[in-house]
Amino acid sequence: MLTEGSEKVQEKTICYHCGDDCEETPIQFEDRSFCCHGCKTVYEILNENDLCNYYDLEKNPGSSLRDKPDSDEYAFLDNNEIRNKLVDFASDTVCKVTFQIPKIHCSSCIWLLENLTRLNEHINASQVNFVKKEANITFDPGKISLRQVAELLALIGYAPNISLESYDKRDAKNSNRSLLIKIGIAGFCFGNIMLFSFPEYLGFEESYDLDFQRFFSYLNIVLALPVFFYSGSDYLVSAYKGLRRKFINIDVPIALGMVVLLARSIYEVFSEVGTGYFDSLAGLVFFLLIGKWFQSKTYENMSFERDYKAYFPLAITKIIGGKRKNVPINELKEDDEIMVRNGEIIPADSILISERSNIDYSFVTGEANPVTKAGGEYIFAGGRQVGESIRLLVKKEVSQSYLTRLWNNEIFNKQEISMTKRLIDVISQYFTIVILAIAAISGIYWAIYDPSKMWLAVTAVLIVACPCALALAVPFTSGSVQRVFGKLHCYLRGSDIVEQMMHIDAIVFDKTGTLTEIRDGQVEYVGKPLSQEEKMLLKKIVSSSIHPFSTKITDYLSQTKESKRVFKRFEEIPGKGIEAVIENTRVKLGSSKFVTGDDPGLNFLASYVFISIDDDVKGYFQMKSKYKEGLKQLIDKLKEKYTLMLLSGDNASEKNTLLKFFPANTTMLFEQKPADKLEFIKRLQKDGKKVMMLGDGLNDAGALKQSDVGIAVTEDTTSFTPACDAILEGSKLNRLFDLLSFIGISRKIVIAGFIISFLYNVIGLSFAVSGNLTPVLAAILMPLSSISVVAFATLTVNHLAKRRKLI
Template identity: 45%
Template sequence: MDTNNCFHCGNEIIKKDEVVFDEKSFCCNGCKTVYEIFSQNDLSCYYDFENAPGATPQEIKGKYDFLDDEKIITKLLEFQEDTTSIVSLYIPHIHCSSCIWILENLQKLQSGISSSQVNFPEKKVRITFNSTDTSLKDIVYLLSSIGYEPYISLDNYETGKKEVDRSLIYKAGVAFFCFGNIMLLSFPEYFEVDEFWINQYRGFFRWLIFALALPSFLYSASDYYVSAYKSIKSKMLNIDIPIALGILVMFVRSTVDIVFDYGQGFFDSLTGLIFFMLLGKLFQQKTYSFLSFERDYKSYFPIAITKLNSDGTEIPVQVYDIEKGDRLLIRNQELIPVDGILIAEKASIDYSFVTGEAIPIEKKSGDKLYAGGRMIGSVIEMEVLFSVSQSYLTQLWSNDIFQKKIDQKHKTITDKVSQYFTPILLLLALVVFIFWLFIDVSTAFNVLTAVLIVACPCALALTAPFTLGNVLRIMGKQKLYLKNATVIEQLAKVDTIVFDKTGTITSNKKSNIEFEGNDLTSEELSLLKSVIRGSNHPLSRKIYEFLPNSPKLEIQEFEEITGKGIVAKANNLIVLIGSASLIGITDESDTKQTKVHIKINNEYKGYFVFDNQYRKGVEELFKKLSNKYELKILSGDNEGEMENLQSLLPKDTELIFNQKPEQKLEYIESLQKQGKNVMMIGDGLNDAGALAQSNVGISISENVNVFSPACDGIIDATQFSKIGYFLKYSKNAMLTIYMSFGLSLLYNIVGLSFAITGNLSPLVAAIIMPLSSITVVSFVTIMSNFYAKKMQ
């Protein structure tokens, strides 16, 4: 422990202000208090991640009194329902693994906080808390007391604008100014012009060059020094260490040249080096922000919601076409895509999608409904308060609660390369430097700097995220929407594909339906249509379309039993719609067709029988897939469709019928125990467990606002025949990553071979570094676009 520096924040201690506690020195009582808080709550391993990771807590008494105002709190909160509230706070001080660790353990410091998740790139923490046990104001004061004061700007919350960090642009601008002027002043030296005024004032111009180099060296390159210093402190060698060392060596060497009049030094190369490296950094930053923009705003869910027109007609609309004031129809199990006001008398909403808690909340007419809730029970109507926030829905879908723990091969490769890269590079630079010292001292310094700079693996770091980001974008345009980039690698590993039948390989829209049984009266037809209106099951949607238009009745009770059917009450009549077991009968008919039975007030009325229509291209798709994948069909229906399916599918396809949702999940598990990488494709209703269990779960969407949060992707029903294309494209995407890894390493090997032999100046090395990033990004973009077009 450094006794001259604060154990908590690392600031230098003024002797008269030193506070000693627990045999540790602190610069003030604030830092000592934070240490005490962490120690008392068994959080002292905060200091194990990095030495002195904290910030000195500031005195903020009265600063956040405005958080007592309910109107302001409502604007700041993302979600507020019953006792559960969620807020995202921007915390500028987040900078290392210790910060992440302590901010994700806030529940140990204050009762009422149930969970907290850090978004490190955006420096945000998303906190879920119980508003009866703690308040937003208490949380803000807690964060401030441990040195993580949030930045709260009400203007930003109202306009939705974020503070833009332009520091990198300013630093690049200063570096460019210094580089340009030093180059201009260095021309006489380049051409060895021998003239009175130049000879007379050569010393003045050299010191002027030195002065111009200082802003670039001290300000523009400061991020590299800070990063290298933090890396050494935390005993983790990052790539900024050789870069900072190279800049420092060049500066010292050039200063020595000017002081002892050996020459003008290498300040032109130094400032050029800093400028081109910052240019590469800007390029990398823009690349990531481009990918983030594509992900947040263009990867719209291919799900629709039912909009009610003023004349009472129902039309499906895409979620991003919803506007304030629209009236929406939400059926059982549908996701509420926007904030709105409940118009129906009552509703039961499951907010587990947002909070992870699966206890439904009862709402009454006029109550506010939040986006992300799932409707439980009978159909409701709501009026839209705000247009859809697509990035918010994406955030919900990507909630850590629903993430699968998987190994990423490409990430493992990058991590391994990065782990050994810096120490090997530093050792190589030292050996080459010592070797050249015995030959030519001037060349030795040039070689050392060039080796340290040219080998920077920026291109290696860009390879995987840019490739996968571009593939996500291309797949999104072709209506396969993946939760995140890791799913692409999982798709590439798939060897077994399991299909649900109803609503997956059969179409919801195309089906011949007949009713067999007692003639239904107009009142009974109206009753059935009103009950089925609240269900999203594929068979329910077909019956709803089949039944004639009739007056809508108020549903008093509604329950949809997964895998069985609907039990409802309307006009004081009990209605049962579903399987024979739900109705309480034994189906003894010879035919094994798909049937939905009807019972009204204990009187059996008959059944709807379906002649399933299979999706276009299903036969050709299965034929292509059978060459490379094991195919399985899991169905909750009976074996009535077996003959039809066997005529469509390859001979070795396994067909399993009469499967309950839990049996589907167990079947997926049994395949995985055999070492299979399983992709499950279902409709997201009865298949939620199986989709969650599979290595890749894809939910098929057909203008219905239903999918499981545990699914890894959503495919538009019109793109069903392209599943083989998407699987092959994923494999080609991984191939592109490995090819670009090779290209990046080739750049480093070629660059190092020139640098080691003394044939590469530091300035050229600095130009090569961003050029390698541009080359690799161009390569992966061209290749991923080429594969996308080649397979169409």
């Protein structure tokens, strides 16, 4: 019989809920296997509520629940103040909230989350925004609390992500909506004006047609005004701002063209010499706005503006007179006592009250290994507690902590003004001057030979030379490149980043998390073979310790059973190792100095845990951080074109390994603090380098922001990334060279687009200077040039991307 159960025939048993490998001990329930109790629970809940449709829509749609959330994780939502800030709307009977749910990934997710009301009748409605990975939930706060809603979501595997960021700013950006409305109005007017201009193109012959002509012309004026003043307002404002700063940007010639078009057309209508160029005006604005819309494609589910607020939790457990209370971390004051649980982030600089703690600073400093701190020591904010709960005494407010102070650096407050002038602005400066010169010369020429044609020719030059096609070449090329990159899992903040990437000549790498994969540190045993008995002893010792090396060795010894013998002594000495006596056997584990008494100089690889049993040194476990695949080939290609550098917050233990990847003269700096990294980039830029920085952690945040192009490398695009210009998926790092060389090609495409639009301009200008530009000619020529540039840019980018096997 073929049911879902038949999957068991395969060698691996796959979890019916999440599709993970169930490993040795799948949990059986109703003929289905699950990898953990969490997954089984979700299935049970869904089954009870007749929601198993969830499993029909996609195969194994769930998310693994092996890391079960803490039961108190959402306790802070009971705090009224936090609750009020989080909800979108609240009354006594109706409450609306928008949760960020990173786990949303397939249509089953949408289906389940939109059927929440069947799981709990007090949830009235829920709607998912798949792209933003958000769920909008309406519930009855009298019957079910916000915390319960969050816990229900967590229970079915969709834990909402609530960070300090969601607390502080809750404004939805609606700029996209206003652009859409502008396009709608421009399109509407453009279409109608064309319709009303059509009779004119065919020619009015009879005398009574004159009434129509006038009627259509006045209608056109009415329709052109909203296009000019509303839809085109951005260009006028931008040109005005540019001129006030004595800088001719691309919007100056566009605005000039628009003003001349409108003025000349209105003049023609009122003086009854013609019907004007209203269709050209509306078409121009319409096409420009379309270009803007094409360029404005952003990845909504990704945030490129995150600061520490997205990384820090919203609330922390404060201890007041022995009682626990959840408070927003903004309210922490000096000398408050707080409790930090396993996996939680230390929110503020503080002093450790508990005896000992292991803190994972990998994300903040780039240090690969957790740091052990003893009671009374000063602890910097940002680390993640590993192991049991600890108590801390807050010494500095959150915003004044060492880590968060980095964001007070001027670089984070400065409005982003791109260092490199946009190519189009450089061209538009010359363009504007040349056009004005041509207009002036033809004006003078006609003033001498036929003064009646002077203004006709001057305005015609300004109208036809309007750099619509010119202005469209860059947005459409960059927009297409951005889309190609998106398919390769490299997400750019905006298409202007494409242009900034063209100028890069130096690349700075961070080590931890960028070049290395954090999760898969290989463990290897080197030394005398260990007997089964010895292995069991070791397993017993390492599983009693929460040091990450111990955890890794525990995983390595997963096939071995734990010894049943009892400890006589167990001592973990921070920074050194473990000394344990089990019955009569004395075992030492730890650094070579601690175990063997001397340093064997094994410095070419990363980390070692030496073992001695009854003072007999057996050997060591070797843990090397694994470098990303294809790194060597990537570096070999990159070093030809770019200056490569490396900055690491970690110690120099890997320097020799890194030298196998990088050329010998590479600058490598270790033990770099966040501020050091920022300064380093600044110095490079002072030397005239255009720097691209690749990093992943909070410690790179300053450097990423300072660099010309900052790329955040991440394993999972839904997880936290610091403020940056682009987000690159870690597995695609090896394609970096292909991406950069494609940028070079796109530059050529932009230039080719410029040439095409110049050719159109030459044709148009030859009509204009001779005083022969008719409205119908303008109405044909201007859209035609725009369309051909747009088509050329998008088609060539896609074609070349396919030929280079990028997509």
